Amino acid sequence: MAELETVEIAIIIAILAITLIIGFLNRKNGENAGRAKASLLTITVSIVVTFSSSIAMMGVPSEYWKHGPRYCIIGLTYIPVALVVCKYFIPRFCGHGFESSFEVLTSRFDKNTSKLAISIYLFQCSIYLGVTLYAPAQALVAILPSAGLITILSVLFLICIVTTALGGMKAVLVTDLFYGCVMIFGQSWILVSGFREAFTNRTEYKFPEYSYDVQNFTLYSIWDSGIGGFFMCLYLYGVNQASIQRYLSAPSVSDAKKSIIFTMLALTLVLLIGVGFGALIEMEYPKSSGLPEGVKKADQLMIFFIFENYGNGLFRGLFVGCMISAALSTASSIIAVISSTVHLDLLEKKSRKFGRLEITGRVVSVITGIFCYILALIIAHSGNSMIKLAMTNFGVCGGPILGLYSIAFFTNHGKKSAQLGTLFSLIITSILGYLPVFKIETGIPFLFLSSIGFITVLLVSSTVDFFFPSSKRESELEEKTSLKSDCQIVF
Numbered sequence: 001m002a003e004l005e006t007v008e009i010a011i012i013i014a015i016l017a018i019t020l021i022i023g024f025l026n027r028k029n030g031e032n033a034g035r036a037k038a039s040l041l042t043i044t045v046s047i048v049v050t051f052s053s054s055i056a057m058m059g060v061p062s063e064y065w066k067h068g069p070r071y072c073i074i075g076l077t078y079i080p081v082a083l084v085v086c087k088y089f090i091p092r093f094c095g096h097g098f099e100s101s102f103e104v105l106t107s108r109f110d111k112n113t114s115k116l117a118i119s120i121y122l123f124q125c126s127i128y129l130g131v132t133l134y135a136p137a138q139a140l141v142a143i144l145p146s147a148g149l150i151t152i153l154s155v156l157f158l159i160c161i162v163t164t165a166l167g168g169m170k171a172v173l174v175t176d177l178f179y180g181c182v183m184i185f186g187q188s189w190i191l192v193s194g195f196r197e198a199f200t201n202r203t204e205y206k207f208p209e210y211s212y213d214v215q216n217f218t219l220y221s222i223w224d225s226g227i228g229g230f231f232m233c234l235y236l237y238g239v240n241q242a243s244i245q246r247y248l249s250a251p252s253v254s255d256a257k258k259s260i261i262f263t264m265l266a267l268t269l270v271l272l273i274g275v276g277f278g279a280l281i282e283m284e285y286p287k288s289s290g291l292p293e294g295v296k297k298a299d300q301l302m303i304f305f306i307f308e309n310y311g312n313g314l315f316r317g318l319f320v321g322c323m324i325s326a327a328l329s330t331a332s333s334i335i336a337v338i339s340s341t342v343h344l345d346l347l348e349k350k351s352r353k354f355g356r357l358e359i360t361g362r363v364v365s366v367i368t369g370i371f372c373y374i375l376a377l378i379i380a381h382s383g384n385s386m387i388k389l390a391m392t393n394f395g396v397c398g399g400p401i402l403g404l405y406s407i408a409f410f411t412n413h414g415k416k417s418a419q420l421g422t423l424f425s426l427i428i429t430s431i432l433g434y435l436p437v438f439k440i441e442t443g444i445p446f447l448f449l450s451s452i453g454f455i456t457v458l459l460v461s462s463t464v465d466f467f468f469p470s471s472k473r474e475s476e477l478e479e480k481t482s483l484k485s486d487c488q489i490v491f
Helices: 006-025 040-051 054-067 069-093 102-108 111-143 149-201 222-238 241-248 253-284 298-309 313-346 361-379 386-410 415-437 446-467 476-481
Strands: 352-354 357-359
Touching: 006 149, 006 313, 040 149, 040 222, 040 241, 040 253, 040 313, 054 069, 054 111, 054 253, 054 298, 054 313, 069 222, 069 241, 069 253, 069 386, 102 111, 102 313, 102 386, 111 149, 111 298, 111 313, 111 361, 111 386, 111 415, 149 253, 149 298, 149 313, 149 361, 222 241, 222 253, 222 386, 222 446, 241 253, 241 313, 253 298, 298 313, 313 361, 386 415, 386 446, 415 446
Parallel strands: none
Antiparallel strands: 352 357
């Protein structure tokens, strides 16, 4: 594979430098761990790049290459998710003076229930952050073998930690806007050029045949992508703190609702770009012929394709820049979210001292980055695909959290039943989700995990509340903010 040229190195250095400059210019906001006012465009782009990371950029084309266009089925859930989030979730978070999603649980139940959700969420974020930066590091090793995985991971994490610790949430939102522009325009330009080149030089190409069986429950079927994908996206964009933090930064509830609509439209574009690259890779390296020589994992196909087929250093440099932007955008956002969650919800906006160390927002950002760096090194040896690791993580943790918020919003269940339902659900999803990661197959596609976790919370909580009804209903939230609605479901 070709080594990096001067123009490619220049693009990479420019992106990293701009990131650090943005963090430095917003250094006065470094301790601002909570929400920061932002425009509709900034919020939309920030949400998109937070979840459309390098995992999607590198993983979607490889999943298309392995499984065909049925991976696109998950895109059919985007609009229904947006409608549900607009109608039933955003009005319950925004406009009530909350600074985080977990304050809702504290008001509805108590601090222990909130801390339970925080613990699950922090675990999910830590794993996701490790996977996010491992993805581009693994790809860059293929073109920078002399640098090594540890060196590349170290540089990426250092950039994220410095930017987030210096500039806080304000810097994260600004860098997300910059990264989003680089990713969308860069990938679109490369994709269009790739298809033009492919159809110009090829006189004939026969697309492989793909068969679908509605009764088949295999990976990326209509069932797991449609049902499981819906609940996974509902968690990500309906109750996930990273999304809620953006909605709370919107000028109004109306703008928050608009942001989720535009987000889903942008995600559809991102999905189509990934599928387009997957089609190009299939044309160049048919699956029937196996992985090309020099590629150890399907997740490396994307960067291998770019460096083998694009002689123009500008295109290759732009792609590497897009990949790094995708990784840094997600990583800095997650570090900021973890920092705000710990600082606002666990430390309750106070600085705590442990010996001579004062735990502030900046310190939390640094500690978070170091911890997730260690996790990334562990993930590097797991041997699983990036998409599988990310979606399994979302399902294991997201299903129980989504169920807990649904209990809070749509039922009169007490805190004990909600807590037991969440814990039992987490145990079930952990067993079903993490056993396959360690090569112990359960036969259940990982996309089903979110729906399984959600349903388990409702069933267990309803059962406990039926047999052991709480003596005092926690109604403070509904009286304070009128979060209950006519759609209330009572089990």
